[in-house]
Amino acid sequence: MALLDIRNLNLSFTSYGRTQQALRDVSLTIEEGQRVALIGETGSGKSVTSKAVLNTLPGNARVDSGQILWRGEDLLKKTTGQREALKGIEMSVVMQDPLSSFNPVFTIGRHLDDVLYWADCRAGRPTGRKDRAGRIAEILRKVQLADPARVVAAYPAELSGGMRQRVLIALALMNRPALLISDEPGTALDVTTQDEILRLINKLVIDEGLTHLMITHNLGVVRATADDVYVMNKGEIVESGPLRRLFEAPKTAYARDLVDAIPPLYGPGVKDQKVSDGAPLVELKAVTKTFRRKRLLRPDEATQAVRGVDLNIARGEIFGLAGESGSGKTTLARMVMGIMQPSEGRVFIDGRPLSDTGGRADRRLAQIVYQNPGTSLNPKRTVGQTLDVPLRFAGLDPKDRQRRTDELLERVDLPRSFVARFPHELSGGQKQRVAIARALAADPRLIVLDEPTSALDVSVQKRVIALLEELRYELGLTYLFISHDLSLMRNFCSRISVMFKGEMVEQGRPSEVFANPAHPYTRALIAAIPVVTDAEEAMKPKVTPEEKQRFLVSSAA
Amino acid sequence: MALIEEQTEILSARRMAWLRFRANPVAVIGALMVISVIVMAIFAPVIARFPDHVGAVIDFRNKHHAPDATYWFGADKVGRDIFTRVIFGFRVSLLLVVGVLIVAVPVGGALGLVAGYFSGRIEALITGFTNVMLAIPPLVMALAVGNVLNPNLVTAMFAITLLWWTWHARLVYRVSKSVAAEDYIEAARLAGASHWHILTREILPNCISVISVKTTLDAAFIILFGATLSFLGLGVRPPTPDLGTMVADGRQFLPEMWWGVLFPGLAIFYATLGFNLLGDGLRDMFDVEV
Numbered sequence: 001m002a003l004l005d006i007r008n009l010n011l012s013f014t015s016y017g018r019t020q021q022a023l024r025d026v027s028l029t030i031e032e033g034q035r036v037a038l039i040g041e042t043g044s045g046k047s048v049t050s051k052a053v054l055n056t057l058p059g060n061a062r063v064d065s066g067q068i069l070w071r072g073e074d075l076l077k078k079t080t081g082q083r084e085a086l087k088g089i090e091m092s093v094v095m096q097d098p099l100s101s102f103n104p105v106f107t108i109g110r111h112l113d114d115v116l117y118w119a120d121c122r123a124g125r126p127t128g129r130k131d132r133a134g135r136i137a138e139i140l141r142k143v144q145l146a147d148p149a150r151v152v153a154a155y156p157a158e159l160s161g162g163m164r165q166r167v168l169i170a171l172a173l174m175n176r177p178a179l180l181i182s183d184e185p186g187t188a189l190d191v192t193t194q195d196e197i198l199r200l201i202n203k204l205v206i207d208e209g210l211t212h213l214m215i216t217h218n219l220g221v222v223r224a225t226a227d228d229v230y231v232m233n234k235g236e237i238v239e240s241g242p243l244r245r246l247f248e249a250p251k252t253a254y255a256r257d258l259v260d261a262i263p264p265l266y267g268p269g270v271k272d273q274k275v276s277d278g279a280p281l282v283e284l285k286a287v288t289k290t291f292r293r294k295r296l297l298r299p300d301e302a303t304q305a306v307r308g309v310d311l312n313i314a315r316g317e318i319f320g321l322a323g324e325s326g327s328g329k330t331t332l333a334r335m336v337m338g339i340m341q342p343s344e345g346r347v348f349i350d351g352r353p354l355s356d357t358g359g360r361a362d363r364r365l366a367q368i369v370y371q372n373p374g375t376s377l378n379p380k381r382t383v384g385q386t387l388d389v390p391l392r393f394a395g396l397d398p399k400d401r402q403r404r405t406d407e408l409l410e411r412v413d414l415p416r417s418f419v420a421r422f423p424h425e426l427s428g429g430q431k432q433r434v435a436i437a438r439a440l441a442a443d444p445r446l447i448v449l450d451e452p453t454s455a456l457d458v459s460v461q462k463r464v465i466a467l468l469e470e471l472r473y474e475l476g477l478t479y480l481f482i483s484h485d486l487s488l489m490r491n492f493c494s495r496i497s498v499m500f501k502g503e504m505v506e507q508g509r510p511s512e513v514f515a516n517p518a519h520p521y522t523r524a525l526i527a528a529i530p531v532v533t534d535a536e537e538a539m540k541p542k543v544t545p546e547e548k549q550r551f552l553v554s555s556a557a
Numbered sequence: 558m559a560l561i562e563e564q565t566e567i568l569s570a571r572r573m574a575w576l577r578f579r580a581n582p583v584a585v586i587g588a589l590m591v592i593s594v595i596v597m598a599i600f601a602p603v604i605a606r607f608p609d610h611v612g613a614v615i616d617f618r619n620k621h622h623a624p625d626a627t628y629w630f631g632a633d634k635v636g637r638d639i640f641t642r643v644i645f646g647f648r649v650s651l652l653l654v655v656g657v658l659i660v661a662v663p664v665g666g667a668l669g670l671v672a673g674y675f676s677g678r679i680e681a682l683i684t685g686f687t688n689v690m691l692a693i694p695p696l697v698m699a700l701a702v703g704n705v706l707n708p709n710l711v712t713a714m715f716a717i718t719l720l721w722w723t724w725h726a727r728l729v730y731r732v733s734k735s736v737a738a739e740d741y742i743e744a745a746r747l748a749g750a751s752h753w754h755i756l757t758r759e760i761l762p763n764c765i766s767v768i769s770v771k772t773t774l775d776a777a778f779i780i781l782f783g784a785t786l787s788f789l790g791l792g793v794r795p796p797t798p799d800l801g802t803m804v805a806d807g808r809q810f811l812p813e814m815w816w817g818v819l820f821p822g823l824a825i826f827y828a829t830l831g832f833n834l835l836g837d838g839l840r841d842m843f844d845v846e847v
Contacts, residue, residue, distance in 0.1 A: 337747070366747075368747060370740040378742075378745075379763070386741075393754075438744060442748055442749070
């Protein structure tokens with residue numbers, strides 16, 4: 001008998017009198033001890049499926065038909081009380097966002113203790129505080145948090161993202177559940193931390209003999225943590241099967257597109273961008289940026305975000321700037337844009353020092369595309385109004401502006417009718433296209449792309465990247481591409497550099513950097529990328545644990 | 558490769574807001590109450606049973622006439638119909654509301670907008686001045702102004718306006734400050750947009766929802782505040798009908814002639830409640846905090 005057997009589940013949401021079907025005939029079987037992954041893009045219904053199992057659906061959701069069998073019994077026929085009793089004891093979930101899952105005013109210990117206390121009460125055997133403290137320390141050691149006493153006393157904000165994710169895993173494992181559901185664990189973390197978290201989950205699943213359901217959009221993560229895969233699209237399971245079969249020979253077109261959209265890290269599919277031999281457009285000479293915070297009666301607090309960086313970006317190049325959060329890559333980009341002035345060193349644009357032009361780069365020179373499509377467009381202005389701003393302030397008359405707006409929309413492959421749309425009427429990919437069009441409107445030579453696709457699904461990312469390549473070819477643009485996604489950079493950039501704690505530790509052509517990473521940090525970074533095939537996994541550089549210790553901030557501390 | 562990405566049906570923002578508003582019975586009731594007050598004020602001469610009782614009419618035969626089919630709300634100490642005077646009283650209250658808000662909202666809004674967008678000295682100056690003004694109790698200010706100047710409708714309006722803008726400055730400042738930090742403001746600046754453009758076209762539209770909710774809730778407070786002032790003898794001069802003055806006048810004849818206080822009081826309550834419910838409804842509809 002299967003542990004969990006979902007049969008033809010249909011589910012719909014009703015809001016303001018409108019009903020939308022979220023799940024269509026979803027069937028999914030998980031045997032005891034099996035590792036299953038549910039993959040799909042935003043809005044495919046994967047999280048809704050897990051919520052239906054856990055009984056945490058929002059109030060406007062309704063199960064129309066189908067069964068959810070748990071050890072052969074239909075959960076949908078059970079009372080709320082009976083289902084509550086399963087939660088946290090028989091099945092547990094690891095949530096995606098490690099910060100918002102905690103109440104900031106309580107210590108980690110209090111969170112863990114509460115969960116344990118109520119679980120014990122429900123099980124009908126109340127326990128003492130001391131007994132619980134012992135069990136908490138034990139479980140924290142199990143998720144490789146080396147100093148349980150410190151973690152227990154800490155408030156959520158005092159822990160790093162990786163540590164919080166570990167505590168969340170500890171919370172989920174507290175009562176040795178039969179089924180562990182992981183909803184995009186580590187997605188909000190840096191690759192190296194994500195890698196550690198995935199290893200931990202894998203180890204725990206195997207050691208404890210858990211059954212695991214992994215929900216994710218990242219196929220690399222799936223390869224590392226599952227044996228069987230279900231692919232969801234628009235509320236339906238489109239394909240399922242063993243991992244290897246599905247990745248190597250997907251039967252449906254949707255699954256094939258999904259697998260193909262992943263930029264390969266190694267192998268024959270990798271694309272090499274032509275190296276530009278143009279004159280340098282941007283030159284950074286020994287640039288340092290120090291942030292100072294004034295403090296009363298004490299010495300100022302200084303943080304060096306960027307330290308002595310030398311950099312040349314040639315005309316027509318796609319220069320990739322890689323690094324994890326806090327490495328100083330965005331600060332560097334802002335100095336190139338002239339939004340921020342370097343504390344030391346000089347920035348030259350087109351051979352002229354930036355400080356000569358009043359500090360700010362000419363708008364005809366550099367424009368930027370932001371990371372978050374949700375905040376890069378004004379929610380109260382239509383696409384047409386947004387695109388009109390750079391044109392109007394460039395002094396174009398209304399008729400030319402109209403013509404140019406149409407032209408720009410056509411350039412980014414959006415229909416003309418979109419001029420009247422507001423941002424909330426657009427999808428994430430469409431918003432990024434509008435942001436690209438706005439950057440193009442000022443007719444710049446350099447566009448800074450600050451993680452332009454990190455908030456998008458892979459298939460959308462693939463199309464946006466294709467658009468950027470096309471635009472660069474047609475308009476002769478130069479890109480400064482900031483990202484933490486190394487596999488994307490391998491294919492998209494003509495030259496890359498890696499930043500680590502404000503310093504540039506590696507620079508070169510992607511093919512060389514990936515074949516022979518010189519700096520141990522680069523090696524560790526590449527090794528942590530989740531890849532899709534075994535062949536790629538084998539080609540990744542090997543990193544010894546000692547090397548890792550030296551360069552990666554361990555989340556286990 | 559023209560492509561339109563897959564999407565489900567999307568409601569326009571306006572339609573969504575209307576659906577939210579309609580689904581909230583309390584908000585609809587509030588809106589109906591506010592509309593009824595406005596309609597009564599506009600068509601007062603038509604609705605009122607004794608339109609001439611607005612002025613200095615004396616009819617001692619009917620003084621303190623109890624409520625009946627002719628005098629719905631009874632009559633006051635000189636025999637004037639209280640229903641007529643309540644309806645006309647709405648006019649004065651609404652006039653006060655419009656008079657105060659027409660100045661306070663733009664002034665406060667503009668100051669808040671500017672303070673939130675420009676940081677540094679301008680911000681410190683405006684927020685500092687606003688805080689100082691906020692520290693003055695409104696009633697004390699009104700009493701001072703009323704005693705120095707001649708107490709009448711315009712003076713009351715002036716006194717309230719003098720302090721009322723501060724709340725709008727505070728509110729808009731907060732929204733403006735958070736909007737100014739958004740990526741799209743920086744993008745507009747990089748596109749060469751002027752400060753004027755950014756303030757009026759980029760930031761202001763994002764403040765409209767909070768301003769409109771606050772303005773609606775203000776209307777209720779100002780009606781109440783105006784009634785308080787005239788109750789204390791600092792408002793409208795007789796014989797102009799004013800709800801606060803009517804309550805003050807009727808007070809002397811309590812408890813026997815209860816209608817002289819009850820009906821004007823209920824009228825204040827009705828108008829205030831209507832604006833409050835509407836304001837709450839708008840707040841839910843726009844999903845903002847005030």
